[in-house]
Amino acid sequence: MSAAGKALWYIETHADQPLALADIAAAAGLSPFHLSRLFQARTGTSVVRYLRGRRLTAAAQRLANGAGDILQVALGAGYTTHAAFTRAFSEQFGQTPERVREQGTDGLTLVQAIRLDEAPSACIEAPRLLDTPAFQLAGVGMRHTRDSSGAIPGQWAQLNREWPTPAPVSFGVCCNSDDDGGFDYIAALPASTVPSVPAHWRRVDIPARRYLVAWHGGHISAIRSTWFWLLDHYLPASNLGLADAPDLERYDARFDEHSGNGGVEIWLPVEERPH
Structure with a gap:
């Protein structure tokens, strides 16, 4: 598996846990700077933005499925307060958590898991x-x-x-x-x-x-x-x-x-x- 693939796998399997860029980079065997450059180049988005989007997408799906306590959903997405979660959620989707709980995820631009197309081309001559x-x-x-x-x-x-x-x-x-x-x-x-x-x-x-x-x-x-x-x-x-x-x-x-x-x-x- 490529380094970017390892980072994506680690995010998907640890998104419900406290995660820092350094943790993801270590799982991929890279420095945080190297991973940031690589991830942006391979996926078109940053590590932080992708992780936030995946966490908020999972939160939106939980709310649409009837989760009752918004604070518990917020904690599961890595936010310590209702206000911080609502602000991030609204910025991501243009809707409040309460509205998504009532009306579902129709119309939301959810962040789906990225699957990389393994298309890099090796050098013919050794670097x-x-x-x-x-x-x-x-x-x-x-x-x-x-x-x-x-x-x-x-x-x-x-x-x-x-x-x-x-x-x-x-x-x-x-x-x-x-x-x-x-x-x-x-x-x-x-x-x-x-x-x-x-x-x-x-x-x-x-x-x-x-x-x-x-x-x-x-x-x-x-x-x-x-x-x-x-x-x-x-x-x-x-x-x-x-x-x-x-x-x-x-x-x-x-x-x-x-x-x-x-x-x-x-x-x-x-x-x-x-x-």
């Missing part, structure tokens, strides 16, 4: 470790939600318009992710190769650190399948964990920006996991 010195990148940055990443190719088009000089190496930078699936993406060039960085470009300082470098040889549109495999299969089976630092995509002369073929390196910041 390698690389220790890099600090360097700076500069380019076109944009904040994305989990639904807006389709706009990333437009950032590269803008970069190419504003800096048409061919660059031997360029980087895609993914950083500052949040629990709602938001992240910053910068289509960038090494700042040392740009004599005069445009004022509206964003600069990103990449610290000296260790990266796991993996080769994605397929079309660029399928890069997430390789990324999923690294986070969900390769790293959990190694003694490495994902570090809280920017992820990088490194493009060189092998990549054809017109067709999207040729391959790209995925650089994941890693650190040794405690034993």
